[in-house]
Amino acid sequence: MIWLTQFINGVLLGGYYALLACGLSFMFGVMRIINLAHGDLAILAACLAFVFADTTGISPFVALIGVIPLMAGIGWLLQRTMLERSLRAGLLVPLLTTFGLAIVIENGLFEYLGADSRSLAPYIGDFAYDSWAITGNIYIGSLAALIFAVAVVVLGGLKLFLGHTSLGRAIRATAADPDTAELVGINARAVYAIAAAIAVALAGLAGVFLAMRETFSPYSGPTQLIFAFEAVVIGGIGSLSGTLVGGIVLGVAQTFGAQIDPQGFLISGHVVFLAVLAGRVGLAGVVNRGGFRRFLAGKS
């Protein structure tokens, strides 16, 4: 029974990972930018929500109304001032730019808030630990369930938005071929800025939920970035439903690992990630290239 409980916990945790990962995946899919500051932007949003809740005493859920548009604005500004310029210099430069941005955010938050671990849990009252009893000994955490539901709604909404709205089609067209998109009347520069705003707003949403369910510090970003990467790679880059599946696989792997051994939470997630990566590498047929890929695919 404990395994079923852990499975359910893992699935719900996977919802958080999917929420965290979809902004990263979206930005890569549209602009071919690997945003190494994604986790730190999530933590930035968490800090903003914390400062808001701490100074006003109003619920962090209300803070979301302000934090999400603010994060979208930051995303728009980042694209216009930094990412757009670095993209012009090739695909590797944005990697350096976002790496630098990550360091700036981390140390900026450290300077302002100090090294203390914080959490938004005290500001949401009972909701942080409430649960529903499904049967006598299976409980579902209400916050975890809410985050999962939000993740499903956000990913589904994003999928519908991209598939069935004019702006969504413009984003897909620009992602596929920005030069031709301009030839059918799309302002690719504006579309990129909107996509960056969406991606950073999604990072912010995930960050505020992280702060509700766990503790965070100014240096928590890179760990979250790794989880987001793992979810994206397990689920397959560019697929939103895949991202949800990837998040769930990672979450279940981690909770099962933690059940096997208290130290097993992180390592089992990484092992599953590496196994999927090796499997993909093998499937892609790169075994023929020899070397470490051939070794990873088990054909050495």
Add this chain to the structure above:
Amino acid sequence: MTLLAVERLDARHGLLQAVRGVDLEVAQGETLALVGANGAGKTTLLRTIAGAHRAAAGRIFFEGADVTAVPAYERLRAGIALVPEGRRLFTDMTVKENLQVAAAHGRAGPWTLDTVVEAFPLLRQRLASRAGNLSGGEQQATAIGRALMTNPKLLLLDEVSLGLAPIAVDAVYRSLETLIAGGATIVLVEQDIGRALAVATRVACLLEGRIVLEGPAKDMTRERVTEAYFGLRRVQQAAS
């Protein structure tokens, strides 16, 4: 009435000057065919007119307004649409989405999803297919349809017959003749001189980035165009 005027236009690819001091005028309702060998600058000229390529010097006027510095997406909204070489469809999107995405950003007018499908009946069954899965002729019809969805005043067609089976080329040209009969203004690049002379009202021949021969299609003979196409006269002059 002059719809498009190009004055002393230069366009470069790095150090290579592809278009050299081209002067060109296109009147309302006219069909101009650009012919010339590979590398003569036809595609670069069209892309510069559409705004997809930056002009190094010279000016482009559309309906009397200087559009030289206007970005491509705004020129489209003003009424210049390019069907690019190689079709360049959004291959992961359906045919219908390819058409819709153009319509959303273009001008309003007679061309809608229904009228485009009417003009290219072969697309009717294909609206829900991914554009990347279509045959070459179907892709070309989609690419022209996509440009038409923006209701352009000036349609630029770059090598619409390239890579198509002869029967597909016939179908594409039948649709073009319908367009031309409807009063559309078209600049087209065509490698097949016979087709260019048949469909166009005026022909301009490019050689090494310059227009070396220009005139009404009815005054042109295949021999004159061929001579300009290969720069034979210059070779003869140099020899004598």
